[in-house]
Amino acid sequence: MTMVETYPPMSPPEPVAGIDIGSRSIELVVLEGGQVTRQAALPTTFDPLAQCRRLLEDLPPARIVATGYGRKLLVENFQQHRVTAITEIQAYALGARYLNPQVRTVLDIGGQDTKAIALGEGGKVVKFEMNDRCAAGTGKFLEFMATALQMPLEDFGGFALQADRRIQINSMCTVFAESEATSLMARGEPAANIALGLHLAIVMRTLAMLRRVGAAAPLLFAGGVAHNPCIRALLEEHLGLPVIVPVRPDLVGALGAALHGQQRRLSKGGGDQSGLAA
């Protein structure tokens, strides 16, 4: 891991920007002296580069650490800044550990990826699991299913919590799950029960990944899907562990990227001053 050299003692610390270019959204966190001085998010759209430019347009030339699937795009196109890239795995590990120094397991469910990360002593990544090319069981799945049930994505989790019985959805493939949901609707199953079944399907898949990395407490749940109360509740229930969700779970990757750029000084400062913790 590269260590950033310390700055001359009396000069103000240089700002570091972390940017997480995901499939669904792009998040920005700017750190100055351990304080978050800016945080922002935009949808990725079909032109992620233009969205990055919008996020960074009035940022003075700075150290930028990019993460997420679009990280290389930034390295190649923002040469006026000093851009380096780290993977989401490392970014989420750093961000989560900073928000809660005791964290042993990080779960990130984003737009098209799910990652389960086990942290060892000192926050080092010791093992991780990630879904392969199929986006089953990720935010994309929830989005499709919310659409199928004609429900805004933000309300989908709350709606599922109103279910009166648990049904099992067996398909994890988005297309198959949708047809399974359709046949349940045709049998008169209330939409809330179907919604719960779909949430349960995601959680079951996620649990398998968590168990392969050896999920240990405390567990921090990050990524956009951590906003979903039903996924959170089902995870806690099945894991038998409390699940920590930060105030802005979607910003953990961007925070981690920014921290990577500031690593050396922060390891001395310690403690969360970012205001992003749970």
Next chain:
Amino acid sequence: MPTPYDEMWEKLNLDLAAHEGLLQVLGKFYGDIYLSQSGRLKGMEYLDFVLSEVHGLRIRELQEAKARGRKVIGTFCVFVPEELVLAADAIQVGLCAGAEIGKEAAEKILPRNTCALIKSFVGFKMARLCPYLESCDLVVGETTCDGKKKAYEIFADYAPLHVMEIPQMKQPCDRDLWKAEILRFREEIERVTGAKLTAPRLQEAIRLVNARRQVLQRLNRLRAAVPAPISGRDVLLINQISFYDDPGRFTARIGELCDELEERIKAGQGVAPANTPRLMLSGCPMAVPNWKLPFLVESSGAVIVGEESCIGARNTRDLVDESGETLEAMLDAIADRYLRIDCACFTPNPERLEHIVAMARDLRADGVIHYGLSFCQPYAIEAFKVEKALKDAGVPMLSIETDYSMEDVEQLKTRVEAFVEMLA
């Protein structure tokens, strides 16, 4: 664009237009993946040349040999005892199975969820794109997995085929079965070539193949040096070419390359800085031109120092005992050597775990990437045992399952880069 080989390819009944497309893609791939490397060994020029003539000059050599009455035997697996083929004055070539080509044609006669390697060899045949396959007087299959076993039944309609039964365990009765299969293969080779195996000819063949194994063993030992003196991509290519180049010529050239490597190591030179994470690959074979994962790994800040694979150490680790004087003793020595192969098709297969741990230690690997082809159950399942054995030895492992397509490259990159970050 016309080439000096068009007439030959036409005679071999290749689909000329599609074949030209294949060679163009291959050339571009090779340029991006191989020729872009800096600080390569001078000895790699030979391999660049052989690869650039993969469907040209080498095929011409085969045709000329055939015109003189020699037979060409094609194989897909390291279990086929090349010594018997060479002793009958035939030529053995490993067949094309590493490109996603003729996939649509293959999927007409095979289920979609079949491993990429099987689909590839069937696809090459159906699409008439492999001049090696079209040069073969006999293709030898083997029962290493259910996919291959059943695919050969279909493949037999399109090519002259002999299938060897590979035992699944290593008990004395399995050794008896394997010996019987070797004798049956001998009969088949004698039938196809019209030659009779003799002790002196077989002894010569045993020495020839052992010499090739030994030079590749030497190459692999040299890779323990820090910094790594040669890229993993280059060594994979060397191993791939070992399956179709003339064995004597190949051994001599790789010997020279090893001399150059020794000089480089003495001078403390490497292809990457000494602190570059060193990774070893383990698992399924990477048939030419499958360079996807090694390229990805070596573009992610790591260097590959070993291949625990059929196209790698599994094919070169064991030698045939050369002390036998009678034909019978030599055939026994061959049976023993081939039964030591630690393919995941065996149960149980503890030797493989020991070999992986020892290799990782000897090559000073910081981590292992286990590579499984999608739908390859033996390796996919054994990966769990490999991970445990490596964990006990303190070596982290990343398990990857993929195929020949490029659609998952970005996801793979994230995983490989994260693994490299973890080791750095």
